[in-house]
Amino acid sequence: MGGHLNVNHLLFLGHGALWTIGLSLIALIGGGIAGFAIALARISPHKSVRLLSATYVQLIQGTPLLVILFLGYFGLAAIGLKVSPLAAAGASLTLYVAAYLGEIWRGSIQSVPKPQWEAAEGLALSRTQRMMKVILPQAIRIATPPTVGFMVQIIKNTSLASVVGFVELMRSGQIVNNSLFEPFAIYAIIAVVYFAMCYPLSLLSQRLERRMGRGMVNLAPA
Amino acid sequence: MGIELDFPAVLERWPNFLGGAVLTLELALFATVLGALLGTLAAVGRGTHSALIARACKVYVEAIRNTPLLVQIFLVYFGLASIGLKLSAFTVAVAALTINVGAYTAEIMRAGFEAIPRGQIEAAEGLALSRVQIYWHIILLPAVERVYPALTSQFVLLMLASSICSQISAEELTAVANYIQSDTYRAFETYIIVAVIYIILSLVMRAGFWGLGLVLFPRRRRLGTAL
């Protein structure tokens, strides 16, 4: 083997990068839908629903994504449920993203000023109508900057899918490295590609945040 | 369905789990202390009058925050090796985690610094305190108090993220789990147990930070303000 980085290698990396984007979208959409449900459940009028959703969030936020991923891939296989790396990664990321987005969105919904809730109640709207027509449109504005910021975390976290053999950007880098053995140079290239995907979103998030005039600290794993 | 779970068979290996958990906590502890230092320095650096230092700190923070930890770990691992430094996996892991969490800490601390009212600094200047004294007494300590909850969450996330160090064979909890599951063929039980241990570790860390907060911020303790 050996040799130099050539066009084929770059094409292979590009293909991996596309899958990073694809997996990120799966996680964003899956996690977004589930996260929205979590956010609503966290503020549900039923205590048991609140408790259950809070427990879910606590459990997921107390577990490393890597362990969730291993559980989904090796764990399920060991009890006879063989899943593909893509399915395992997609499902694990969805569970993970749902917990974090759920919390971000719950915070956003609850930070809609109290008078708005009371005004909506005064209009004799049903709970669903109040949510859809009054609260959510305002919550979405509040939620946008941290959500965009969290998309950066999603993209970075998809790199863990490489560990169960899913060929996204990180894994394609490892494969290219197996034939060239130039690890530092190749991981540096990989880092630059991740940066090129993440930095515009970071900037956008910061800009949106500044426009909203609130200094929220973006907490982020890994 | 013939799914049978055998937790006792895996739990037999508790000394290994315990060893891994201890190493994970050690990793987190080292990286937390060093990362807090590095991050605070970077936050101070971003506010200095030297454009060069401020710029360098910004580049560091943005580069780290916009690339995956897994890539950073490999870069540190192979980077150190390529300049001829043969270090243990544990040392490499601490270095990579420190560099990583330092960037997030820098952002949190910067928010804390910016929240200190200008009048506080003028009052301290009026009392003839030196720049270093002002930074320590009037800016740093109150800033830490203000962002303490965010710092706590960040360092708990760091502990969880240290699982990624299993990929360079640091013998922490996740690496131990990988080894046990390949040994026992009971991956499901193993990772469930490991997940529970991580949850316990994050509760332990939160409790630790809460206790530390009581010691560090007597005002919060006295006035009963939530930390």
Place this chain on the structure above:
Amino acid sequence: MQQNASPPAPIVSLRDVQKSFGSLRVLDGVSFAVERGEVLAIIGRSGSGKSTALRCIDRFEKVDRGEIVVCGHRVDLPNVDLRALRQDVGIVFQSYNLFPHLTIEQNITLAPRSVKRMAASQTRELAHKVLAQVGLEEKVHAYPEQLSGGQQQRAAIARSLAMQPKVMLFDEVTSALDPELTGEVLKVIEQLAADGMTMVMVTHEMGFAKSIADRIVFMHRGKVHETGPASILTSPKTPELAQFVGTGNLKS
């Protein structure tokens, strides 16, 4: 530091001081002096430059031209030893600016301990002494947020006193207070004046200025428009001061 020459030099002197913020000239040739033990009150409308003039004395603002000498320090020069200057000058702000994370005692002892390197036991004694001066002995272990505005401002005065300054500056120290709380702060300042402290104060309290000040400086459009003993408040020479005193509620 210069030693006092045979004719006692003023503690504070400004000569032809000019200062602009952008194109706005805030101080336009301001001169005045404060002798040892004197109480000077600077009055004027907002925007007249009175606060800026005060802040220049402690070099919270740099001047563009003119000479400022404070306790022998040439404050207008770029190489002035700021920390030495500020050990000689105490300043109290409108917004108190107590350090919220420290108890009142810690607020007071911080500077004597860190700047003057006094022993802990000594600084604690000092704290009790200055708190007694402002009537807050029982609040020694309280945190600022547990105090009323008036109490906080008195604690801020005590904090300045603990550095044993040669001159005290007061920048509208009662403006942020509810009317019923200003009295207790003014009483503390009155006592300081009676004890012979040299003071420069920017104030809106005309009645207070009249009763306590040895001299009044009325500022108007960045200039010292009229100056003289407190009696100028009751018999102003310039129409501007007459109008200002007329609109300001002259209590007493």
